[in-house]
Amino acid sequence: MLRNDAESYGVVTILFHWIIAVIFLGQILLGYLMVRTGNYALQFSLFQWHKSLGFLILLLSGLRLLWRMVNPRPRMPDGISRIERAAAHAAHGFLYLALFVIPLTGWAVASSSPLQIPTYAFNLVVIPPLPLAISDQAEAFWTMSHAWLAYLSAIVATAHILAALHHHFWKRDAVLLRMLGARRPAPVRPHADPLRIANKDTRS
Amino acid sequence: MTIARTCVSAILKAAIPLLFAIAPALANADTLADVAGRYRIDASSRIGFVVEQIGGGGISGDFKKFSGVFALNNGDISRSSIEFTLFPESVNTGQSRIENFLRSDAVFDAQNFPTVTFKSTHITQTSANTATIDGILTARGKSSPASFQASLATHDRNAIVFHVEGKVMRSRYGMDVGTPIYSNVVQFNMTIHGQRG
Numbered sequence: 001m002l003r004n005d006a007e008s009y010g011v012v013t014i015l016f017h018w019i020i021a022v023i024f025l026g027q028i029l030l031g032y033l034m035v036r037t038g039n040y041a042l043q044f045s046l047f048q049w050h051k052s053l054g055f056l057i058l059l060l061s062g063l064r065l066l067w068r069m070v071n072p073r074p075r076m077p078d079g080i081s082r083i084e085r086a087a088a089h090a091a092h093g094f095l096y097l098a099l100f101v102i103p104l105t106g107w108a109v110a111s112s113s114p115l116q117i118p119t120y121a122f123n124l125v126v127i128p129p130l131p132l133a134i135s136d137q138a139e140a141f142w143t144m145s146h147a148w149l150a151y152l153s154a155i156v157a158t159a160h161i162l163a164a165l166h167h168h169f170w171k172r173d174a175v176l177l178r179m180l181g182a183r184r185p186a187p188v189r190p191h192a193d194p195l196r197i198a199n200k201d202t203r204s
Numbered sequence: 205m206t207i208a209r210t211c212v213s214a215i216l217k218a219a220i221p222l223l224f225a226i227a228p229a230l231a232n233a234d235t236l237a238d239v240a241g242r243y244r245i246d247a248s249s250r251i252g253f254v255v256e257q258i259g260g261g262g263i264s265g266d267f268k269k270f271s272g273v274f275a276l277n278n279g280d281i282s283r284s285s286i287e288f289t290l291f292p293e294s295v296n297t298g299q300s301r302i303e304n305f306l307r308s309d310a311v312f313d314a315q316n317f318p319t320v321t322f323k324s325t326h327i328t329q330t331s332a333n334t335a336t337i338d339g340i341l342t343a344r345g346k347s348s349p350a351s352f353q354a355s356l357a358t359h360d361r362n363a364i365v366f367h368v369e370g371k372v373m374r375s376r377y378g379m380d381v382g383t384p385i386y387s388n389v390v391q392f393n394m395t396i397h398g399q400r401g
Contacts, residue, residue: 039309039310040305040308040309040310040311040381041309041310041381044305044310044381044382048385114299115299115301115302116261117257117385118257118258118259118385120258120259120384120385123384123385126258126259128259
C-alpha cells in the first residue's frame with residue numbers, strides 16, 4: 001500500500017521517514033568528523049559529500065512535505081495524554097522544520113564563505129550560491145547557526161527515538177511498528193502475559 | 205618616359221616581394237644576434253596561474269619565490285635551454301585558507317617536496333618571435349612532459365622579457381584533489397624577465 005490510511009502509514013511515507021532519518025544522522029556524524037580531520041584532501045571530499053547529502057535531504061523533505069499534504073495521517077493510539085500529544089507534535093514540528101532550516105543554513109555557509117567553493121551535488125548538479133553577504137564574519141555566523149541547529153536537532157531526534165522506544169517497549173502500542181510497516185495497529189499489550197498474548201494470537 | 209616607367213615598375217615588382225621575403229629573416233637574425241646569451245630569471249618576473257572552477261570563476265594567484273636560468277643560442281634557437289625552479293611554499297592567492305590547502309599534502313606537499321622544477325628538452329621556434337618549449341616538469345616527486353609557448357615581448361642589451369603560457373594537467377603529478385569541481389588544467393600565465401649574467 002503506497003498511501004497512508006487512518007490506521008497505518010503507506011510505503012512512501014515509511015521510506016521517506018527512514019531514508020531521511022539515516023541520511024540525517026549520517027550528516028550529523030559526517031559534519032562532526034569533517035571539521036576535525038587534519039587531512040586536507042579527505043576534508044575537502046567529506047565537505048562535498050556533506051553538501052551533496054544536505055541538498056538531497058532538502059529535496060527529499062520537500063517531496064515528503066508534499067506527500068504528507070495529500071495523505072491522511074494515521075490517528076494516534078488511544079491512551080495518549082494531552083501533554084504527550086503536544087510534546088509529540090512539537091518534536092515532529094521541530095524535526096520537520098530542521099530538515100529545511102539546517103540544509104538552508106548549510107547552503108548559506110557555502111554561499112557566504114570567501115572561499116566560494118562551488119556546490120556540485122554528487123558531481124552532477126551545479127547549485128548556485130544564495131545571494132548573501134560574502135565575508136569571514138558571515139561565514140562564521142552561518143557556520144555557528146548550522147552547527148548549533150544540527151546539535152539541537154540531534155537532541156530532539158534522540159528524544160523522538162526514545163519516545164518511539166518507550167511506546168514500543170513500555171506502552172506496547174503500535175507507534176513504532178506502524179512506521180516499520182505494520183499493516184494495522186498491533187494489539188495493546190499492557191503486560192507481558194503469555195496467556196493474553198496466546199489468546200490474541202488466536203484471533204489472526 | 206615609357207621606358208623609364210617600365211624600368212621603375214619592373215624594379216618595384218621585383219623588389220617588393222624580395223623585401224617581404226627577407227624582412228623577417230633580417231629581423232630574426234638581428235634579434236637572435238642581439239639577444240643570444242645567458243640570462244638569470246629576475247625576481248620581477250610573475251608566475252601567474254588560474255585553475256577554473258565549475259560554474260564560472262576559479263582560483264588564481266602566483267608564486268612569489270622562484271629562480272632559473274636560460275641560454276639563448278646564437279645561431280640555432282632549438283639549441284637554447286631553460287631551467288626553472290619554483291617554491292610552492294610561496295604560493296599567493298589572496299586567501300590564506302586556500303594557500304594553506306595548496307601547500308598541504310593535499311596538493312604540493314611543500315614540506316616534503318619544497319620545489320617544482322622544469323627543465324627544457326627541446327625548443328622549437330614557431331615564428332619570428334615565438335617558440336614552443338618542451339620539457340620535463342617535476343612536482344611532488346613525479347616527472348611528466350609539459351609544454352609552454354613563449355613569445356618575445358621586449359629586450360635591450362642586458363634584459364629580455366618573454367610572455368610564457370602553458371597548460372599543465374595536475375593529475376599527472378598526483379595533485380588531482382578537488383576535481384571535477386576544480387579543473388584538472390592549471391593555466392600558467394607568466395612574464396619572465398631575464399637579466400644577462
